[in-house]
Amino acid sequence: xxxxxxxxxxxxxxxxxxxxxxxxxxxxxxxxxxxxxxxxxxxxxxxxxxxxxxxxxxxxxxxxxxxxxxxxxxxxxxxxxxxxxxxxxxxxxxxxxxxxxxxxxxxxxxxxxxxxxxxxxxxxxxxxxxxxxxxxxxxxxxxxxxxxxxxxxxxxxxxxxxxxxxxxxxxxxxxxxxxxxxxxxxxxxxxxxxxxxxxxxxxxxxxxxxxxxxxxxxxxxxxxxxxxxxxxxxxxxxxxxxxxxxxxxxxxxxxxxxxxxxxxxxxxxxxxxxxxxxxxxxxxxxxxxxxxxxxxxxxxxxxxxxxxxxxxxxxxxxxxxxxxxxxxxxxxxxxxxxxxxxxxxxxxxxxxxxxxxxxxxxxxxxxxxxxxxxxxxxxxxxxxxxxxxxxxxxxxxxxxxxxxxxxxxxxxxxxxxxxxxxxxxxxxxxxxxxxxxxxxxxxxxxx
Amino acid sequence: xxxxxxxxxxxxxxxxxxxxxxxxxxxxxxxxxxxxxxxxxxxxxxxxxxxxxxxxxxxxxxxxxxxxxxxxxxxxxxxxxxxxxxxxxxxxxxxxxxxxxxxxxxxxxxxxxxxxxxxxxxxxxxxxxxxxxxxxxxxxxxxxxxxxxxxxxxxxxxxxxxxxxxxxxxxxxxxxxxxxxxxxxxxxxxxxxxxxxxxxxx
Numbered sequence: 143x144x145x146x147x148x149x150x151x152x153x154x155x156x157x158x159x160x161x162x163x164x165x166x167x168x169x170x171x172x173x174x175x176x177x178x179x180x181x182x183x184x185x186x187x188x189x190x191x192x193x194x195x196x197x198x199x200x201x202x203x204x205x206x207x208x209x210x211x212x213x214x215x216x217x218x219x220x221x222x223x224x225x226x227x228x229x230x231x232x233x234x235x236x237x238x239x240x241x242x243x244x245x246x247x248x249x250x251x252x253x254x255x256x257x258x259x260x261x262x263x264x265x266x267x268x269x270x271x272x273x274x275x276x277x278x279x280x281x282x283x284x285x286x287x288x289x290x291x292x293x294x295x296x297x298x299x300x301x302x303x304x305x306x307x308x309x310x311x312x313x314x315x316x317x318x319x320x321x322x323x324x325x326x327x328x329x330x331x332x333x334x335x336x337x338x339x340x341x342x343x344x345x346x347x348x349x350x351x352x353x354x355x356x357x358x359x360x361x362x363x364x365x366x367x368x369x370x371x372x373x374x375x376x377x378x379x380x381x382x383x384x385x386x387x388x389x390x391x392x393x394x395x396x397x398x399x400x401x402x403x404x405x406x407x408x409x410x411x412x413x414x415x416x417x418x419x420x421x422x423x424x425x426x427x428x429x430x431x432x433x434x435x436x437x438x439x440x441x442x443x444x445x446x447x448x449x450x451x452x453x454x455x456x457x458x459x460x461x462x463x464x465x466x467x468x469x470x471x472x473x474x475x476x477x478x479x480x481x482x483x484x485x486x487x488x489x490x491x492x493x494x495x496x497x498x499x500x501x502x503x504x505x506x507x508x509x510x511x512x513x514x515x516x517x518x519x520x521x522x523x524x525x526x527x528x529x530x531x532x533x534x535x536x537x538x539x540x541x542x543x544x545x546x547x548x549x550x551x552x553x554x555x556x557x558x559x560x561x562x563x564x565x566x567x568x569x570x571x572x573x574x575x576x577x578x579x580x581x582x583x584x585x586x587x588x589x
Numbered sequence: 590x591x592x593x594x595x596x597x598x599x600x601x602x603x604x605x606x607x608x609x610x611x612x613x614x615x616x617x618x619x620x621x622x623x624x625x626x627x628x629x630x631x632x633x634x635x636x637x638x639x640x641x642x643x644x645x646x647x648x649x650x651x652x653x654x655x656x657x658x659x660x661x662x663x664x665x666x667x668x669x670x671x672x673x674x675x676x677x678x679x680x681x682x683x684x685x686x687x688x689x690x691x692x693x694x695x696x697x698x699x700x701x702x703x704x705x706x707x708x709x710x711x712x713x714x715x716x717x718x719x720x721x722x723x724x725x726x727x728x729x730x731x732x733x734x735x736x737x738x739x740x741x742x743x744x745x746x747x748x749x750x751x752x753x754x755x756x757x758x759x760x761x762x763x764x765x766x767x768x769x770x771x772x773x774x775x776x777x778x779x780x781x782x783x784x785x786x787x788x789x790x791x
Binding site for chain 1: 752
């Protein structure tokens with residue numbers, strides 16, 4: 143192929159209108175290729191047509207600053223020198239002229255910090271003092287396709303009401319119930335929804351049962367002393383018995399069918415703020431921080447105590463397999479206790495303070511529902527475990543205190559300090575099969 | 590553990606600081622979402638629950654860096670540790686976590702242990718890590734996929750070990766800086782700060 147190159151060369155040489163490749167570049171080309179500058183040095187004196195004072199003198203010493211820039215001005219085309227007279231040049235020039243007669247020696251001490259400052263600015267750090275190292279090798283990146291989902295967690299964009307076409311989450315509650323005199327206390331667990339589709343609510347010193355199927359309301363219990371109040375309610379697994387914790391440190395067991403109180407268990411030293419059932423064992427926790435286990439079948443009911451919390455226990459829940467009891471307290475600790483009596487807590491850890499007042503796990507769509515206070519007063523549904531927001535349910539006018547899931551897992555009830563209970567039918571499932579309650583509902587309070 | 594005895598030795602101090610960095614860097618990676626949250630596991634340290642990565646390559650990398658850092662802490666030749674978070678596509682530096690390390694050079698291997706309780710140091714470390722967690726509330730969201738790098742500022746005359754390379758400082762232009770808490774073991778003092786790219790909307 144080399145003969146083509148030779149042929150091309152010959153042709154190029156013979157053509158007279160092609161650019162000359164081997165000759166030195168023309169003067170005008172040379173000038174056009176040098177860069178612009180504000181300095182006024184080294185012009186060809188013969189060609190200067192200008193009358194500008196600034197360009198006729200070349201100062202003997204250039205200040206340190208300008209030594210970095212290039213010296214020749216440039217212009218497009220033409221051999222004639224045309225000065226570029228912008229303001230900057232004139233200012234600099236007059237300065238240079240006026241200062242030319244001043245002594246310009248700079249002592250080494252003043253250049254050194256200046257140079258150092260320049261060095262630090264250019265390099266980003268002082269190269270005399272340190273050097274920066276990093277471990278070489280292939281960059282470690284997150285797996286492809288990983289999306290940083292913090293944006294979803296922390297952004298305030300209002301979420302759309304319905305996500306999937308096949309599922310509609312209503313933004314208004316299905317029903318609103320009146321809950322006058324409800325105690326606006328974070329730590330109490332005043333609402334629970336039982337297997338028999340009865341919603342038990344503790345209002346001041348009364349316990350009411352609302353039949354979600356029929357809609358009628360029954361007053362189950364009224365405490366004698368008006369200064370005492372109901373602190374917690376919890377349905378047993380089959381929904382036939384209701385445990386009621388009171389501010390006078392008692393735990394009462396009620397048979398709902400006959401509306402009779404079966405027994406009253408004491409032993410706590412302070413109000414009983416949390417209750418949770420595990421088959422025949424009822425765990426109760428109080429403001430003292432102690433958690434008592436009661437076997438409700440025997441006369442001597444108090445079988446064990448878990449100590450550990452130093453402040454009020456706000457949440458209590460058994461794991462679905464009945465092996466572990468989780469408790470959360472006002473002392474910011476979460477403890478996990480094993481079922482076997484006699485052993486100490488299996489785990490405990492410190493949690494951060496959260497603005498969540500209660501949590502419920504909704505199994506139908508693998509979601510978590512949280513109730514909030516503070517500024518939002520909302521009930522939020524999150525996809526689990528990605529914790530992406532599915533919907534926000536607004537409506538409450540004051541902080542949400544408690545959440546409870548209906549036995550068919552289709553509705554979540556939220557009670558708030560605005561003295562209402564709102565029922566949100568958000569988890570309607572088309573499937574006929576009902577999820578088992580015992581294995582899937584976890585209810586917690588996190589302060 | 591030498592730490593259960595009274596007083597802090599140079600070696601003990603280096604270990605404490607290296608341990609802090611190991612958990613601190615993991616916390617930053619988890620909080621800022623550089624790696625998926627599912628690749629982290631919870632452990633208890635300093636009386637609080639922290640996240641540690643389970644990704645083998647990342648763990649290996651961090652172990653290498655931390656063990657080298659521990660050596661340098663012992664020799665008192667390290668000055669800063671910086672976690673740089675860059676956008677994967679544009680290579681622009683988005684966040685920079687800078688930990689300044691001041692080493693008391695008078696402390697030598699053989700000098701007497703200093704008086705400071707481990708508990709007090711752990712308290713201080715705990716508040717720093719808590720602060721790192723809390724910074725998530727004001728740091729701008731990292732919306733694109735990000736990569737991170739660890740830079741260590743050492744003394745000029747230090748011999749560069751194998752696998753380590755020199756690098757630039759990777760500063761952010763137009764940055765907002767927030768100074769965080771510091772902790773000290775009486776031999777090493779660690780100051781923290783985070784710099785992030787100023788967002789136009791705020």
